[in-house]
Amino acid sequence: MGSSASHAAAPPSPAPVVASPTTPPVGLAQLLHQKTKENGDGEGPPAKVDWLDLPCPVPYEELQREASMSLKPELFEGLRFDFMKMLNQRFALSHSVFMGPIEVPSQSSDVIKVPSSHYEFGANFLDPKLMLIGRVLTDGRMNARLRCDLTDNLALKIHAQLTNEPHFSQGMFQFDYKGKDYRSQFQIGNNAFYGANYIQSVSPHLSLGGEIFWIGHQRKSGVGFAARYNTDKMVATAQVATTGIVGLSYVQKISEKVSLASDFMYNQMSRDATSTFSYDYILRQCRLRGKIDTNGVVGALLEERLNLGVTLLLSAEIDHAKKDYKFGFGLTVGE
Amino acid sequence: MASKISLKAKGKAVKGTEERSAEKCVKEWSNWAMKKAKVIAHYGFIPLVIIIGMNSEPKPHIYQLLSPV
Numbered sequence: 001m002g003s004s005a006s007h008a009a010a011p012p013s014p015a016p017v018v019a020s021p022t023t024p025p026v027g028l029a030q031l032l033h034q035k036t037k038e039n040g041d042g043e044g045p046p047a048k049v050d051w052l053d054l055p056c057p058v059p060y061e062e063l064q065r066e067a068s069m070s071l072k073p074e075l076f077e078g079l080r081f082d083f084m085k086m087l088n089q090r091f092a093l094s095h096s097v098f099m100g101p102i103e104v105p106s107q108s109s110d111v112i113k114v115p116s117s118h119y120e121f122g123a124n125f126l127d128p129k130l131m132l133i134g135r136v137l138t139d140g141r142m143n144a145r146l147r148c149d150l151t152d153n154l155a156l157k158i159h160a161q162l163t164n165e166p167h168f169s170q171g172m173f174q175f176d177y178k179g180k181d182y183r184s185q186f187q188i189g190n191n192a193f194y195g196a197n198y199i200q201s202v203s204p205h206l207s208l209g210g211e212i213f214w215i216g217h218q219r220k221s222g223v224g225f226a227a228r229y230n231t232d233k234m235v236a237t238a239q240v241a242t243t244g245i246v247g248l249s250y251v252q253k254i255s256e257k258v259s260l261a262s263d264f265m266y267n268q269m270s271r272d273a274t275s276t277f278s279y280d281y282i283l284r285q286c287r288l289r290g291k292i293d294t295n296g297v298v299g300a301l302l303e304e305r306l307n308l309g310v311t312l313l314l315s316a317e318i319d320h321a322k323k324d325y326k327f328g329f330g331l332t333v334g335e
Numbered sequence: 336m337a338s339k340i341s342l343k344a345k346g347k348a349v350k351g352t353e354e355r356s357a358e359k360c361v362k363e364w365s366n367w368a369m370k371k372a373k374v375i376a377h378y379g380f381i382p383l384v385i386i387i388g389m390n391s392e393p394k395p396h397i398y399q400l401l402s403p404v
Binding site: 083085087088090091093121122123124125127132133134136142144160162169 | 387388
């Protein structure tokens with residue numbers, strides 16, 4: 001007890017003073033210099049910006065990545081069971097069962113739901129250079145993704161959704177080039193879809209980008225611009241397109257566990273303006289995301305990690321105006 | 336003169352149809368190739384992923400494909 005009291009009583013500051021006479025004076029000078037530098041970073045002016053060494057921006061399609069994670073959780077209705085089995089560090093098989101109503105798009109404002117069920121089998125192969133993901137459903141639909149790093153900077157991505165019905169399949173090729181502080185992408189899709197986008201870092205926090213696309217069969221083309229400002233604590237993005245869509249989003253990270261997001265979308269063709277507010281709590285055992293809309297839609301998704309890699313999912317979405325109530329529960333086994 | 340014009344017109348028509356049939360050939364072949372590629376991708380992509388996965392290191396056993404453990 002006496003020893004612990006003496007340990008507690010001994011202040012830490014004598015320790016460097018005791019150590020310094022044994023080290024040469026140069027060492028002491030360095031120690032003091034480092035201490036003042038640490039003090040200076042907290043209070044003095046920020047570090048000088050090296051305009052030729054800006055960080056690489058996020059890819060154009062992931063501009064609103066943080067916002068989408070909070071604002072667009074995967075809400076579902078019915079029963080969902082996912083099982084992912086890792087055979088290898090890189091190779092995994094997944095089995096997924098779904099039973100519940102699926103919404104059918106309708107012209108009127110009524111919501112039409114058709115009960116259905118499916119089993120989905122999938123195989124994933126994830127390598128640093130090559131990624132292959134394939135999923136096939138019981139009704140014959142197949143979803144395939146391929147990502148290959150051809151060189152350090154050039155990547156090829158292919159995404160295909162194939163069905164047994166003719167003329168309903170879709171495919172998209174994307175070539176990504178990553179430069180020092182810019183990224184560019186060229187896309188070719190079926191139905192003669194061509195698109196290109198480019199994003200550039202203009203400061204350590206701000207990146208600007210633009211995109212252009214052309215749909216051959218409908219002779220439509222569009223141009224869009226995007227901007228993203230991010231710091232450690234917040235991300236703000238803005239997107240404008242000639243298709244008449246304006247989108248703004250803002251995500252603030254309150255702490256390691258909590259982040260809040262809000263989003264504003266204006267569609268000029270249908271004169272629709274929607275704003276969404278959401279929260280994201282990442283706790284040790286669970287992740288809870290909730291959102292509320294200016295259309296009066298409230299939704300929440302809870303992912304609770306029970307022990308041993310089993311995760312319970314509870315999802316709810318309530319829309320009083322359209323009388324659409326969606327409740328779902330599910331279990332995910334494996335990663 | 337009229338016969339010359341008609342000959343010229345016929346010549347142009349023959350050349351035009353030849354070009355158009357060459358374009359049609361290319362389109363037909365590319366359509367046929369896309370259809371075959373779609374069928375091959377539809378049935379062959381997941382077996383391809385499984386084969387690549389089973390041959391990666393460390394090699395998993397065949398029974399691990401089917402058993403739920």
